[in-house]
Amino acid sequence: xxxxxxxxxxxxxxxxxxxxxxxxxxxxxxxxxxxxxxxxxxxxxxxxxxxxxxxxxxxxxxxxxxxxxxxxxxxxxxxxxxxxxxxxxxxxxxxxxxxxxxxxxxxxxxxxxxxxxxxxxxxxxxxxxxxxxxxxxxxxxxxxxxxxxxxxxxxxxxxxxxxxxxxxxxxxxxxxxxxxxxxxxxxxxxxxxxxxxxxxxxxxxxxxxxxxxxxxxxxxxxxxxxxxxxxxxxxxxxxxxxxxxxxxxxxxxxxxxxxxxxxxxxxxxxxxxxxxxxxxxxxx
Amino acid sequence: xxxxxxxxxxxxxxxxxxxxxxxxxxxxxxxxxxxxxxxxxxxxxxxxxxxxxxxxxxxxxxxxxxxxxxxxxxxxxxxxxxxxxxxxxxxxxxxxxxxxxxxxxxxxxxxxxxxxxxxxxxxxxxxxxxxxxxxxxxxxxxxxxxxxxxxxxxxxxxxxxxxxxxxxxxxxxxxxxxxxxxxxxxxxxxxxxxxxxxxxxxxxxxxxxxxxxxxxxxxxxxxxxxxxxxxxxxxxxxxxxxxxxxxxxxxxxxxxxxxxxxxxxxxxxxxxxxxxxxxxxxxxxxxxxxxxxxxxxxxxxxxxxx
Numbered sequence: 001x002x003x004x005x006x007x008x009x010x011x012x013x014x015x016x017x018x019x020x021x022x023x024x025x026x027x028x029x030x031x032x033x034x035x036x037x038x039x040x041x042x043x044x045x046x047x048x049x050x051x052x053x054x055x056x057x058x059x060x061x062x063x064x065x066x067x068x069x070x071x072x073x074x075x076x077x078x079x080x081x082x083x084x085x086x087x088x089x090x091x092x093x094x095x096x097x098x099x100x101x102x103x104x105x106x107x108x109x110x111x112x113x114x115x116x117x118x119x120x121x122x123x124x125x126x127x128x129x130x131x132x133x134x135x136x137x138x139x140x141x142x143x144x145x146x147x148x149x150x151x152x153x154x155x156x157x158x159x160x161x162x163x164x165x166x167x168x169x170x171x172x173x174x175x176x177x178x179x180x181x182x183x184x185x186x187x188x189x190x191x192x193x194x195x196x197x198x199x200x201x202x203x204x205x206x207x208x209x210x211x212x213x214x215x216x217x218x219x220x221x222x223x224x225x226x227x228x229x230x231x232x233x234x235x236x237x238x239x240x241x242x243x244x245x246x247x248x249x250x251x252x253x254x255x256x257x258x259x260x261x262x263x264x265x266x267x268x269x270x271x272x273x274x275x276x277x278x279x280x281x282x283x284x
Numbered sequence: 285x286x287x288x289x290x291x292x293x294x295x296x297x298x299x300x301x302x303x304x305x306x307x308x309x310x311x312x313x314x315x316x317x318x319x320x321x322x323x324x325x326x327x328x329x330x331x332x333x334x335x336x337x338x339x340x341x342x343x344x345x346x347x348x349x350x351x352x353x354x355x356x357x358x359x360x361x362x363x364x365x366x367x368x369x370x371x372x373x374x375x376x377x378x379x380x381x382x383x384x385x386x387x388x389x390x391x392x393x394x395x396x397x398x399x400x401x402x403x404x405x406x407x408x409x410x411x412x413x414x415x416x417x418x419x420x421x422x423x424x425x426x427x428x429x430x431x432x433x434x435x436x437x438x439x440x441x442x443x444x445x446x447x448x449x450x451x452x453x454x455x456x457x458x459x460x461x462x463x464x465x466x467x468x469x470x471x472x473x474x475x476x477x478x479x480x481x482x483x484x485x486x487x488x489x490x491x492x493x494x495x496x497x498x499x500x501x502x503x504x505x506x507x508x509x510x511x512x513x514x515x516x517x518x519x520x521x522x523x524x525x526x527x528x529x530x531x532x533x534x535x536x537x538x539x540x541x542x543x544x545x546x547x548x549x550x551x552x553x554x555x556x557x558x559x560x561x562x563x564x565x566x567x568x569x570x571x572x573x574x575x576x577x578x579x580x581x582x583x584x585x586x587x588x589x590x
Contacts, residue, residue: 118298121299122298126568129527130545133557135313138554139313221426244432244436266420
């Protein structure tokens with residue numbers, strides 16, 4: 001752990017990424033306390049107020065207000081929570097699915113492996129956004145469906161990496177000796193192989209997180225993700241598009257938020273990949 | 285070689301079959317496609333008639349086979365909104381998407397290759413730092429935000445270009461740049477890292493030791509080999525390009541397949557969604573097939589491995 005932190009501080013890019021990610025998580029956990037105003041409170045008198053930095057008055061909006069007078073800073077803060085919950089759940093679900101399938105495929109081999117890997121290939125024959133679109137078109141847009149779709153688009157990468165790792169672990173001495181000692185398949189998979197796969201899986205999860213945040217905000221932007229009145233960065237951006245000529249702050253700040261998070265997660269992920277396992281550099 | 289071609293062709297055919305199966309399964313996710321396709325508030329009798337008419341009351345395997353046979357012929361049913369074959373509606377929009385995607389691909393490749401090349405050769409300079417910071421930012425910038433920002437700057441503030449629409453070359457510029465910048469970031473990063481790897485190789489050192497002209501070394505030895513991973517990535521890029529086109533078309537009201545799909549999703553015109561996704565994904569499969577075949581030509585090792 002100490003070595004980990006030491007290396008992290010030494011790498012400026014990795015450190016910047018880590019700071020972005022920690023800030024993001026902290027802000028989304030503390031969202032209700034941190035948000036200066038109620039993110040859902042409509043105030044038509046103050047609609048489309050431009051950003052001000054004065055510290056005094058009641059009508060003080062550091063990042064301005066939107067078309068119905070909601071405070072943009074508060075909405076970005078509250079939107080971070082939605083983004084984090086959706087992205088984290090989707091990556092966890094997709095990860096669990098992908099890792100289990102990858103474990104089974106790599107460990108048992110044979111026809112079961114062929115079927116699983118074939119499925120992964122097949123799914124990749126549809127571009128992810130379109131896959132998400134066709135599922136949302138049927139299930140209808142909602143938070144739960146959004147998470148399901150994002151998880152479904154993400155499992156393949158986990159499955160591939162896990163399978164690759166398992167293939168090399170399967171014949172290692174500690175696995176063979178566990179087998180010789182009479183351990184069952186489940187015990188070997190979960191006690192001996194899974195812990196050794198997790199490092200690679202964590203690296204994939206970080207990089208997946210960035211992808212999921214972008215896909216989530218893209219779907220919300222298209223009106224197919226997080227539904228109003230909940231604040232979502234993608235949705236805020238879409239709403240602000242109509243006012244781009246008169247009120248640039250509506251669509252600019254949510255975009256900055258997305259870029260910072262994705263950049264941070266990417267930098268942290270790249271750094272973690274190099275730190276833990278340089279041979280994974282083909283992951284993306 | 286012909287075995288490899290056959291193998292790859294077979295693989296592409298399986299992908300197409302898988303694609304159609306996913307589309308079929310997706311349509312039955314809710315259990316009753318009739319509810320999905322008919323407007324809300326339709327009577328039970330209307331629903332029953334529609335089910336019978338569409339064959340939804342048949343056994344599932346029979347529906348599946350019928351769907352496959354129809355789909356292979358390009359028949360995804362009637363568009364509920366346009367009252368004509370869904371595929372016809374989609375194909376009308378296809379040239380616009382193709383025009384946008386191809387322009388973006390060429391622009392993106394040029395920008396990405398130049399940036400990556402410069403960054404790799406000017407290591408440790410401010411130029412590399414600048415190029416790579418831009419590339420990192422480019423990868424983190426969602427395409428829809430880039431689109432909105434470009435509209436804000438070039439259409440609203442400067443008034444140089446139209447904010448959306450279709451027709452003249454000026455309409456093409458912003459959507460194409462949006463997509464191009466997005467893919468050029470990945471190209472630049474990949475080319476830079478593969479160039480740096482190759483510059484460490486012995487044959488490059490030998491070339492330098494022989495006293496070859498530096499430009500010649502870079503053109504003939506470094507760049508040529510560094511391009512191989514970029515070519516492989518074209519398949520992945522095609523996916524990003526096609527997905528990105530869906531978003532870019534929506535932002536710039538570009539009348540392509542992408543904006544059509546989004547509209548169809550919103551108006552529950554399911555046959556058009558199916559036909560649109562099928563056409564775009566089919567292109568994706570085709571591009572990947574072509575990339576793999578050319579790649580096999582470029583690098584004999586690939587063929588032997590198979």
